[in-house]
Amino acid sequence: MNVDRIAELFGRDLKVINVGLEAFADNLVELGVEVQQVDWKPPAGGDTRILALFDRLAANASQDIDAANAEAVARIMQAKPTLIDIGVASDVVPGMHNKLVLHAGPPVAWQNMAGPLRGAVIGGLLYEGLAGDAAEAEELAASGEITFDPCHHHDAVGPMAGVVTASMPVWIVENRSFGNRAYCTLNEGLGKVLRYGAYSQEVIHRLKWMAAELAPVLQAALKRRGPIDMKNIIAQVLQMGDEGHNRNRAGTSLMIRELAPHLVMLEEPKEKLARVLTFMHENDHFFLNLTMPSCKSTIDPARDIEASSLIVAMARNGTEFGIQISGLGDRWFTGPAAVVDGLYLPGFSAADAARDIGDSVITETVGIGGFAMAAAPAIVKFVGATPQDAMTFTRRMYDITVAENDTYQIPAMDFRGTPTGIDLFKIVETGTLPAINTGIAHKDPGVGMVGAGLVKPPESCFTRAFEAFAERYGRCT
């Protein structure tokens, strides 16, 4: 463009399209120029090292990666998570034994555990009768006699602290398309509960009742009812204002409907049946512990696909946030667990909050939870956002996923399928992080729930995973 033409250009009435940095546009707007702002960030935040890794992968393996991710997400779509039974952890969870305590998130040693997880471990040991009081339990936990393992290493998931011990009852969800199973404890309710790190007599007493009465009654009702198609029920709850992570009122209601006609037929004292129905009725998070193993059983067949960059697990232990990548086996990539931005129960504030914790983010990994927030506008009051935020969260997630779900749909978005199958590449390229909504535990052991809110994973775990992926799949040019 020669000088004359530039002069000519600026002689005209200009309409400007500004790409990227908004400051340029702001200046023009001040001068009365009509500007259309286009949001744009350089790929990978302009990090030349990461961009070089992209080049390395693009030159060598990109076709394989696309095909591998297509296969991974196809397996997610084909999944048929089906609730088949309830069992005792030591009987059904692979590798479970009396001295093993499962917990949420990536691996973490007792010494590094956050307050709520320590509290839940103490509670788990008290519950199993392995310790007589909290001090004994802490001593035992530190002694090396107890093994700690992530739930994810045993086909299980656990909300918040996610502690599972040998004699706890667990839901059994089978993916009927692939034959794999997933396990999760039964939900205890809100407030002072084990998964938020509480371990008082009241907490242990409730857990004992759940094992002695709740689980056997539900198991018998489920046996009469027959297997329940969880994919169908989750699809329905997204049409009923739930997103399956922090709002589960519709799901809990539908489960009660499914089980009540069979529950009433059991040869049990009616007081017992009433206690079971009342417990479910009074706990709208009852269904969370069913969406979680449903999602776990859905995504597990997408693991271990050569060259797939799909995220097959996101999980937090209260200290670290970790992810696993389909093409990178069982290796965890971690970063520090974040502080949750949320609303607090009366009497609590951000100063009381533990960091992000729990396996419940398995829901987001399969396209529900925070990824489906637009389906649950009522949830925004619970996590301190607006219905418009909910739409925005969901829309952004399409930028980092490889497919739109063929079963889980968002009515308010013209029944568009939820953003499903998180691609590590897309996160690193766009800098957009997965949207997660979550509960908040007290930072100290023994207290319990203090609030709920929105949280972002640490960017570092995705960068690390990407580097490992490039090392594994990108050859040097």
Add this chain to the structure above:
Amino acid sequence: MNVDRIAELFGRDLKVINVGLEAFADNLVELGVEVQQVDWKPPAGGDTRILALFDRLAANASQDIDAANAEAVARIMQAKPTLIDIGVASDVVPGMHNKLVLHAGPPVAWQNMAGPLRGAVIGGLLYEGLAGDAAEAEELAASGEITFDPCHHHDAVGPMAGVVTASMPVWIVENRSFGNRAYCTLNEGLGKVLRYGAYSQEVIHRLKWMAAELAPVLQAALKRRGPIDMKNIIAQVLQMGDEGHNRNRAGTSLMIRELAPHLVMLEEPKEKLARVLTFMHENDHFFLNLTMPSCKSTIDPARDIEASSLIVAMARNGTEFGIQISGLGDRWFTGPAAVVDGLYLPGFSAADAARDIGDSVITETVGIGGFAMAAAPAIVKFVGATPQDAMTFTRRMYDITVAENDTYQIPAMDFRGTPTGIDLFKIVETGTLPAINTGIAHKDPGVGMVGAGLVKPPESCFTRAFEAFAERYGRCT
């Protein structure tokens, strides 16, 4: 504007705002002119006779009318519809007796009844044992021995044909703020059911079972449970994808949750309890017969307010659509019932459809149902529309209502209160008619449901009511 200035005007680059008739704008657009179209229609469609009546009212009574409508809608907001009991119609419905058949809509003689209403009357007489077969029932109905009365004349409402006979069980909803009560039968399910005009053995048998087993069991469970705050539950279902008229899945689920823990405690054979729970579980319209009397009990205290132009009843008998106005007592203003624009069940088409029928439009009168369609995007598949249509329907209804509900809210519209309290004046002035979604019955007696869709009331009933209002409240100048 002189000729020079006009010439100057047209010499410039014009940006045009076109108000009203779009054809003017279309021409300009073709010529490449930038046009902003503003939707506008002359008040009352430009009908000078109606406009003269507006003037007459404005000159004499407008202050009274605004205050009267404010009082009417305040009573709607203050309502506390509460489910208190189930009773037998002849015991509890005012004026009910053995030779009385209540029906939906405004008054209609046997000779003028539409097919589904005739079918339901036949079924009602068979159910009461007043006739041995359909022919006998028709003869009896025509004999003059049976009295026919609108449900609305007996504090009751009935979906579709709305037939209530003496021995049928009815829900009793009390408005705890005003002490008035409303009644409605229990919902039979979909398909071949009395309210859609079916009267086969299967239909009568089901009704007998409902009276002998369903109603007494639910009554006993409700007695143990205690009164249920229906306003609270309806507010919740609007957050769960129901609109309370054609979608009631959340409401039905919540009712099952409320009652199941008490139902299981009854001293009854468990098979009986299982039948009751299964019946509710298999019928997602179960809750419709609870929203209806809740809405009826809500709006009845807004009746008979001097100078109020609020619509206190809309109802159809399959032949006519009728409305009642607060300031005009019990007088009905009617027009021909319309054909429903909808989707049909397999094997049926528009040729099979009866005209618009039922008292269920009481829901729209109180700001839910079609007025809250934006809360129930999933319903659009059922009535043949899009989620965007649902938003549009709700938005338009703000033009013809006097308030936004302080309890019933639409999550997808930033928790805006539903459009509540339909003002006759606003309908006549804007030409905007209430949005109603509804089921479709077969036009012949004895068949049942054939589809569901959207329908508009006839404009004439509003014009007639307006004329009567002007005659009553507007003095000649």
